Structures are given as C-alpha cells and as structure tokens.
Amino acid sequence: MFGLVSLAVALCVHQAAAHGGVLSYSIAGSWYQGWNPYNTPTGQTSIQRPWSSYNPIQDATDPTLACNDDGTSGALQLTATVAAGSKIIAYWNNPWPHPYGPQLTYLAQCPGTTCTGVNANTLKWFKIDQAGLLSGTVYNGQWGAGMMIANNNTWTTTIPKSVPSGAYLIRFETIALHSLPAQMYPECAQLTITGGGSLAPTSAELVTFPGGYSNSDPGLTVNIYTNEAQTMTTYPIPGPPLYAGATVTVPSQTGSGSPAPVSSTTTVGTTTKPATTTTTTTKTSASPTNTAGAAQYAQCGGQGWTGPTTCVSPYKCTVSNQYYSQCL
Numbered sequence: 001m002f003g004l005v006s007l008a009v010a011l012c013v014h015q016a017a018a019h020g021g022v023l024s025y026s027i028a029g030s031w032y033q034g035w036n037p038y039n040t041p042t043g044q045t046s047i048q049r050p051w052s053s054y055n056p057i058q059d060a061t062d063p064t065l066a067c068n069d070d071g072t073s074g075a076l077q078l079t080a081t082v083a084a085g086s087k088i089i090a091y092w093n094n095p096w097p098h099p100y101g102p103q104l105t106y107l108a109q110c111p112g113t114t115c116t117g118v119n120a121n122t123l124k125w126f127k128i129d130q131a132g133l134l135s136g137t138v139y140n141g142q143w144g145a146g147m148m149i150a151n152n153n154t155w156t157t158t159i160p161k162s163v164p165s166g167a168y169l170i171r172f173e174t175i176a177l178h179s180l181p182a183q184m185y186p187e188c189a190q191l192t193i194t195g196g197g198s199l200a201p202t203s204a205e206l207v208t209f210p211g212g213y214s215n216s217d218p219g220l221t222v223n224i225y226t227n228e229a230q231t232m233t234t235y236p237i238p239g240p241p242l243y244a245g246a247t248v249t250v251p252s253q254t255g256s257g258s259p260a261p262v263s264s265t266t267t268v269g270t271t272t273k274p275a276t277t278t279t280t281t282t283k284t285s286a287s288p289t290n291t292a293g294a295a296q297y298a299q300c301g302g303q304g305w306t307g308p309t310t311c312v313s314p315y316k317c318t319v320s321n322q323y324y325s326q327c328l
C-alpha cells in the first residue's frame with residue numbers, strides 16, 4: 001500500500017518536473033521542509049502555506065497570486081521564529097529551468113499574534129529584496145532568476161532589522177519571462193519575527209496580492225525575443241518600490257550561510273597557463289587566449305567568491321555588481 005502511494009507520488013512529481021516552486025527553507029541555519037503539493041495534505045506539517053501544483057500563475061488578478069493555490073494555512077500549520085537581521089534561504093526545484101526574469105521577496109504582517117487562519121488576500125505586502133536584469137540586455141542578459149539558478153537554485157534574503165516584531169508571511173517569488181503571459185511562481189511561509197525595529201512600511205510601499213501587479217505591467221508583458229529586446233538594458237521590476245528598511249537591492253548570494261554555487265566546482269577545459277589563472281582579478285576580463293576557467297554563464301567573481309576567476313574562451317568575466325561576476 002505504502003509502496004503504491006509512493007510510486008504514484010513519484011510519477012506525479014516526474015510529470016510536473018518542468019515547473020515547481022520553493023520546496024524548502026534554511027532559516028538562520030536551521031532546515032525547514034516545505035509543503036509537498038503532490039503528497040496528500042493529510043498529516044503534512046510545514047511552515048509553508050499549502051499549495052497544490054507546480055504550475056505557474058499567469059494572471060495578475062488571480063487570487064492565488066498571494067500564496068499560490070490555495071495558500072490558506074494548513075491543518076497542522078507551523079510557524080518559524082526568526083530574529084530580525086537573520087538570513088533566510090529558499091530552495092527551488094533543482095535544477096530550476098527558467099533563467100530569464102526577476103526574483104522578488106515580500107513580507108506581510110498579520111493583525112494578531114499568528115498568521116494561522118489569516119487570509120493572505122487581506123494582507124498588505126512590502127518588498128524586502130528584488131533582482132531584475134543584472135547585466136546585459138533583456139534578450140540575453142543576466143537576470144535575478146539566473147543568479148538564483150547559479151546559486152544552487154536558492155535565493156537568500158535578509159529579514160530587515162528595522163521591521164517591527166510580529167507575525168508575518170514571507171513570500172518568495174520568481175517570475176519567468178521565456179513565454180507570455182509571464183509565469184509567476186510565489187510561495188509563502190509563516191514567520192514570527194523577533195527583535196525587530198520600528199520602521200513600518202509606508203503606504204506607497206504596501207500592496208495587496210492580487211493588486212500589486214497588473215497584467216499590463218511592462219515587467220510582465222515584455223517580449224524578450226524581439227529585436228528591440230536585444231538593445232534594452234533596463235527592465236522595470238513589477239510591484240511596489242522596495243521597503244526603505246531593505247538594506248540591499250541584490251543580496252550577496254555567495255556570503256556565509258549560502259550553499260556553494262554550483263559553478264564553483266565547474267571548471268571546463270585544461271589549464272595551459274596556470275600563472276594567469278591565479279593572478280587574474282575578478283574585475284579583469286579573461287585573456288582572449290585563455291582556455292581554462294568557468295563555463296559560459298557561470299560565476300567567475302564577486303565579494304567572497306573563491307571559485308575560478310577566468311572564463312573558458314571566448315567568454316569574458318563580466319562584473320554584474322560587487323557580489324557577482326559572470327562569464328558572458
């Protein structure tokens with residue numbers, strides 16, 4: 001009996017493997033299993049709000065845009081306690097297949113001492129980090145979602161020290177732009193934030209879901225395959241402006257606490273000039289004759305980076321920001 005159920009679940013997961021969502025979390029170093037949409041809800045305990053399929057949401061007016069389908073608290077709903085200032089790592093399916101699009105993280109405070117039983121559609125959300133087009137063009141640049149993939153399909157966010165203590169939902173989201181309508185993948189988890197500050201989000205920083213996005217938002221309607229996209233170097237990230245207490249716009253994805261990026265172990269080709277590979281800095285492009293180094297799209301530099309700092313020919317190590325350089 002158990003074997004048959006396991007087999008059925010395995011088949012379902014296999015069929016749905018093209019998409020997915022946040023499957024687990026690491027909060028201040030502790031591991032939290034997410035909800036499994038392809039197991040029976042009975043008996044499941046998680047800090048994550050229940051969701052029911054790996055499919056994307058493709059309509060900004062869909063009520064499930066808040067916390068996926070259906071995003072109400074589970075019968076055995078758990079809540080994680082986390083100190084303001086802590087890091088939370090969200091783990092997506094490995095490998096996440098959609099590198100073109102933004103990453104966004106939101107918080108919403110619940111009115112009482114717990115979010116259990118609170119309808120996510122009634123809450124006001126504020127954005128605590130975002131990463132859109134990091135470098136290059138809309139057509140083939142480096143995106144927040146690509147950075148998530150490069151970091152072992154994880155995204156690390158920091159609970160701002162300034163947020164008031166209390167009960168919150170945290171909403172991690174990746175948006176995929178490889179086809180239209182855009183594909184939104186949000187999941188929520190319940191938190192009790194302790195040791196917080198006193199900087200309440202302003203009304204301009206707060207949105208509802210649905211409501212925070214519109215189906216006509218340029219960030220959701222852009223066609224990344226047009227000729228125009230080949231010269232576009234800016235991308236408007238959907239949603240409200242960042243919360244003023246958000247300390248970073250692109251958090252370090254290679255800092256302590258994050259899993260080692262996949263690319264750190266990927267060295268392609270043979271080293272023909274060992275001296276050059278050990279002295280090249282992250283801000284220096286790889287020598288055109290270099291035949292060793294990281295693969296195309298792999299990380300090759302950034303604060304705290306200890307992996308290869310050169311790229312296989314003909315790619316160049318290109319600085320995205322102080323935390324991230326990539327072979328392009």
Ligand SMILES: *[C@@H]1O[C@H](CO)[C@@H](O)[C@H](O)[C@H]1NC(C)=O
Pocket residue numbers: 091092093094152153259260261
């Ligand atoms: C990458 O993530 C998977 C879960 O998707 C985890 O099991 C594995 O340990 C991670 N790898 C590293 C190097 O952190």
